[in-house]
Amino acid sequence: MAGVDCLPEEINVLTLNCWGIPYVCPNRSDRLEEIGRRIVKSNPQPHIVGLQECISKTDFEHIQQETRSILPYSKQYFAGPLGTGLALLSRWPIEEISITRYPLNGSPTALFHGDWYAGKGVAYAKVRYGKEPDNIIDVFNTHLHAFYPGHEYLCHRVSQAWELSKFLRGASQRRHDRALVVLLGDLNAEPTSLPYRILRHFVPDIHDTWLQHSLRHKKPPKGSQGGSNTREDDTNVQSGVTYGSPYNTWMWTRAQRARYLRQPGAPVSELGFPAGVGREQVMRIDYVLANVTPRYLKDIEIGPYTDRFGSGKDTGGTSKVDQGRGVWTVKSAKVGMVDRHPVLGCSLSDHFSVETTLAFQKIGKGVPISRQLSNEPRGADHRAFTGLKEDAGSETHVQELQGALELGELPGEPNTIELLDEIIHVLGENSKILQQRSWWRRARLGVAGIVLAGSLVGVWVVGVPGWARFLLALAGALASACAAVDAWAGISLYPTETAALEEFEWEVKNAKRSCDSVTSL
Structure with missing residues (x-):
């Protein structure tokens, strides 16, 4: 099978909300064509790309044409009166696809919101990167209901997060060995919000790759702006924000764009920045979530495990990891697509992208996994990174937010009830x-x-x-x-x-x- 002869040791993933709504978003065609060119120029080049708000079929075909040399397989998902806006580009063959609409997704009478007409849901693709049964990537791409003033649609976003957690939990329970589960998308939910906490709590195998990278390095990873893409008084929680950044020209007023945007032919050094742009809307709402934990290894030393609904599950006895097995870890995470359009001078979208590299680290025969994860934090920090924490009554226990609490990243995790x-x-x-x-x-x-x-x-x-x-x-x-x-x-x-x-x-x-x-x- 072409394209799957060599197993990759690293997989590069990119997600971006393109802001490509026809007749609504300015400079749509030019921006999306440039997005396709920037995907090819990305360093490292992505293997999997998930797009949101890529609604026009013509725009998607332009992106396909620009990226065909490195991402020959692609799929645009259709549902609802206007389409889902979800699309996938892949380095490897796509074996299966599906689109499942959310039961709750706005109101049809809210014409100026439009979420109901977008047919939002969960787009799924089974991507095969090798010949073995476990050489697959379950890719989920989604765009939750948009946030509007007030709490009218909070219940809808919570319901969508609940449905999404069931898809991810089912996929993570089926995976084994080198199989990978990845969620890409614009969740319209900050790290402290209820929809985000639902995903983190009820799908313990799926981790926020940006947060995992932060835990590994004991500091928030920097975006391409050298860390300036953050809210000054809240850099821990809002590190790596993708929406509302003052560096995004679509956060400026029309008068500010008219004054500071580069005119055609002007040198890059003359790019201006409005001093009056605020940081009130800065948010981290775009994510790459993946199963970057070692718990799926059949032979890892682990005791009884209790899932988040209270049903006891014995995940196996205590033994050593076999030769050739390993774990997926987060090698890098960054904010991308921050450079402006070379002619128009505007940002490529009202969102920035999230770009993550996942690395497969093999575990030697008969050696405990904790000794094989080189260059990782030790003690409590190590347990936070691997997702394992000692607890009375069991040999190991999943505790995802321990390291986040030490970094001041998130509030304490509530129990299930x-x-x-x-x-x-x-x-x-x-x-x-x-x-x-x-x-x-x-x-x-x-x-x-x-x-x-x-x-x-x-x-x-x-x-x-x-x-x-x-x-x-x-x-x-x-x-x-x-x-x-x-x-x-x-x-x-x-x-x-x-x-x-x-x-x-x-x-x-x-x-x-x-x-x-x-x-x-």
């Missing part, structure tokens, strides 16, 4: 939002009915002048259209949302009951 209670609280708040939405829908229907009845009376009963009759007829037509849309949403769409919420609530409460029953034993 606390996290489930937090999800249930979000569901309760969402119920109040749905009640308010239902009240406003009935109010709109009432007003539309009154306007329609008044227009009919004015047109057919009262002898009003011709221009007034036209205005009354127009008002009646608009009222009829609004009433029809609200009726359509109330009959066919909102019941679907309610059903999805009920299913989600049942799953969460059932998980909590399982935890309570285990705790009471």
Whole structure:
């Protein structure tokens, strides 16, 4: 099979939100073509690329054409009225693909938000990089619901993170040996947010590669700007931000762009930077998550393991790692795509990319794994890096955030019941939002009915002048259209949302009951 003769010891992964919404995003075609060229020029060159908001088929074909020399295999995913915007480029053959839409994804009546029409979901690809059964990469690409002022869609993002965690957990449980599970995407969730913590807590095998790199080097890894792409007063949590950076020209006002963007033909040295650009929107919301832990090795020394829902699982006895086995580790992680367009002078997207190199490190025969991970932190730092922490009642126990706590990266990880209670609280708040939405829908229907009845009376009963009759007829037509849309949403769409919420609530409460029953034993 072409392209899979030699097993790679390193796999380079890149994820980027392209900001490629047709008729909305300025300079879209020129920017996305340049993104394709920059992918080829990346150092190191990526083997797997996940794109979000790459909606236009023409734009994707341009990127395909630019990257075909290094990424000959590709797939653009389609779902929903406008498409998912998700796309994958690969150095190796793609064996299987699927796209699963999220049950909860915004409202069709929120026309200026548009998430419902994007058909957001989980795009999956099974990429084969070798001939053996375990020489595969399960690649998941996603884009969660966008963040808007208020908390109207928080429940939707939480639900999407819950669904995503089930896909990742299933894939990580099936993998073995050299198989790799990777999640790429724009989660629209910061490291302290509930959707992010759901993924970290309920999929213990999947790790944030940026955070893992930070733990390994005991400091946040720097982006291409030399560390200036951070919020000054919060560099630990927001290290490696990909959205809202003052270095991104799309965070500037229109007047600032008109004044400081480089004009065609101007030298690079004349690039300006507005002094008044704030850092209030700086966020790290784009991620590469991967199974960079040694727990999948069958012969690693490990004791009974309890999963996050309280069911005990014996992962095997205690023995040494066999010759040829190994672990995937994070070699490097950086923020990329920060250089501006060579002609337009603008940033390539309103996001920066995340670029990660995963390295496979073999373990010698009969030698404990802790002695083979060279140049890693020792003691508590080593346990934090490998994902293993000594705990009473078991020989080893997964504790992902230990090192993050030592670095001041994230708040303390709650136990499962606390996290489930937090999800249930979000569901309760969402119920109040749905009640308010239902009240406003009935109010709109009432007003539309009154306007329609008044227009009919004015047109057919009262002898009003011709221009007034036209205005009354127009008002009646608009009222009829609004009433029809609200009726359509109330009959066919909102019941679907309610059903999805009920299913989600049942799953969460059932998980909590399982935890309570285990705790009471």
